Amino acid sequence: MNPFSYFKKFVFFSQPETEIKFEIPQKEYHIIYDVRNEITPLIPKISKDIHKNITYIKKRFSVPENNDVVIRNIHLKDERRCFLIFYDGMVNTDAVNEGIIKTLQELPFLDKEFEENIEKIPSYIIEKFVSHAQAQLTEKLEDIIEEVNFGSCGLFVDGLDIGFILDVRSWEHRSIDRPQTEQSIYGPQEAFSEMLRTNSALVRKILKTEKLICEGVKIGKVSLTRGVLLYLEDVVNSALIKEVRYRINSISIDYCISSEEVAMLVEEKSFLPSNQILLTERPDRVARALTEGRVALILNGNPHALIFPTNICELIYSASDSYLRAPYANFTILIRLIAMGISVLLPAFYLAVTLFHQEMIPTFLLYAISASRENVPFPSVIELLLMDIAFEMIREAGIRMPNPIGSTLGIVGGLILGQAAVTAKIVSPIMIIVIALTGLGSFATADYSLSWTNRILRIFFIILASILGFYGVAIGIFIYAVTLANQNSFGIPFLSPFIKGQKMSKKTFFIPPIWKKEHKPEYLSPKKDKDQEKISMKWRKKKK
């Protein structure tokens, strides 16, 4: 060992080398087929020789190491051999037994007439004997392998260079449940589950039109996660759908299994605090977005849909706003806006006032604050950061804990810790009020990711206020406003309803009564501009 390395190890306390040293080899070269590099498969087409097919399939699916892969050999009546391949647990066993194996075993003797016209056999088998809803033929081995990986059953028959894909998918999944993060008293109470087709059907159930397009997409070179792009063909701006399609198809990644990952891969700026794509678990919200001219993406195995594009107002609305009368909805929106303002700015304002601008508060309130801080040893900023970090810890711990313990933890953390901290004179009672109000404001934020944004911003504003008081807060607001104004979501400005020509009848932060929502959002430039007639309540017209 050279002296420099020795010195480095000595200074940085390098761990001693252990005897058992495991290292993952950097590269393995014996992969027969790497989907990442799209190497031409060894057998691009299905062979007439069943032995070749079965040998390749076994290699490709790593049988017998891969023990949930089932390869079932069957002899037909004419002693012709065939085999099925499927994953145990991903198929409906009854359908395989009754609809496929039994049918194949009972398949009548294929006479000479068929032998001479061998190309007719596959379609004959499907049309006459396969008692299953979805069955298709293919010459490509890759198609069968891909479908088998997604829960279908592959069938190879000796002497035929055509294979069968039989859709017998059936796996355990969560049933449709109530929304977890977007609860609403009014309106539908359904949320997406993890099944792709169930989710697309939930949207189709609401929008009963053939113009609703469910365009299939696959994301991830290896994971091949399936999804559907949903849009209303007669409403959506074709440039928008092209852009969404382009971005999704351009994702070059091995594994991408969740909507959240896709959102991170298609958003324009990764390090902005606010998210640029709306994530929802409500089919009604997706349906409403589609009618406005937006595009949605649902991925298999995900209970959330992505909505493109989005703007600041969409993140502020809650799912229930659409089902409330305008005064009620606007009142709740106002409360939420105040709550958001409090969650971001209250601690910073408190610091600014107590540290720099004491003259700005009335004298008797100033006395009260001073008296409450009399025995607290820390400066206000340390006190605030201590309590804020403690609050964030309680919140994080509450999420990790099971539900009953989580709520108990919140009470224990919030009440007992707060009370004890005040009694021990580590923090002042007024600080507990500030932190509690901030926390409430954070919980009242409609969009979960927006509450994350607000939590990060809060720290930013606390730092600015502790250095420069109100002036720092004003600078922070200015920088944040410029950042937001510079942000785009799929071609629309993030602050769109305020800065792009918006007709008065359309919603901004506050929503108009339903009869006044005559136009679709102008910033989306939809094919159809009108949502309803000028007078939608025809009964108001005089009867003839």
Place this chain on the structure above:
Amino acid sequence: MAKKEEIIKIGDDMENFQLSKKHIRDIMTHLICVKLLFMYPRHLIENSGTGAWIQVFFMSLIVLIIYHITTFVYQKTGLYNILEISEKIGGKVLKISVSILVLISFILNVSATIRSYPEVVKMVLLPTTPIEIIFLAFGIAVVYAAFCGIAPLAKIHRIFLPLAAGIFLLFFIFLLPKLHTNNLFPLLGNGVNKIFINGLSSLDIYVDLLVLNILIPRCKKVSDVKNAGFFAIFISGLFATLICLLYTLAFPYPMSQNFLYPVYQMARLIKLGEFFQRMEAFFEFIWSLSILLYSAFYLKIICLVIAEAFDLKYDKPLLIPVFSIITYISFHLGDMRELLYNNGWIGLFLIFVSLFLPLILGGINIILKKRGNQFEINH
């Protein structure tokens, strides 16, 4: 990998952002009105006494007439700014010369504000904080905003202006009980001569109209520029008249000459019951946002002018050097605002470059164009 199809942007293209009529209207109104938040009303009072508001009204009328003539000329030149027109007339040499005049005008104008603002913040909000820290924060915010470009700044103007207008309306309403009509007399203040003759030197309140000229190529139609300019002059004139009138009504004449920042002083008068005793805090807040927006916009415009004058591909690398130069000038030439008011030549230079130079160059361009057409017809 998917092939990139022809993508038609449905929203804004940040690089080639075109300003709408509303954007220009808001930007210009804001740029002109910002100066009224500083010492400007005091200088008007010093000049015209209680007749300051008449002087502002008169100045606005004169500027409206000049602007009307300028727009008449520019309707024939098309969507070209003063730099492009000067290049057409006299080639690169004239373009660079005009650019230098424009840059001097912009830098003199903005450095006065940049100098005043941190000092006001130190005096009013942060008396114990070193001015270097205040200025550093200011510089970071301004350079960052200018770095983001014209598009976000224009968008923020669309949100900010109605907000600021709302707050000033409240300001006006709350101030009503503190106004005394006796303070308005004598109505003509220091005399007709002071108001209408000496008052002409105060036209430099409208020097920001030069920004409108620079922005012309970024607008959609000449009519947009024309309408937006008229609106901005009208609204800012109204605002200026109102501020001067309020200031005159709120404080007796001799006293009103002594306050350094009249609007701030008026904000201190507002008291709502027992609790809201210091409403100027809200005012400070809007003030800060306004100045930051103003400075960032000017910084960006100056960099754009330099890039255009010297055919530079990018203007962003200029931001920090230009901001440093403005800072240096504002801190080393004494109080820029005082310099502007006390040195009549600087004021005249600003008025000439901003109000008359575009008119002269536009006129020459039209004459040359007509001669060119005549020459083509003759040959």
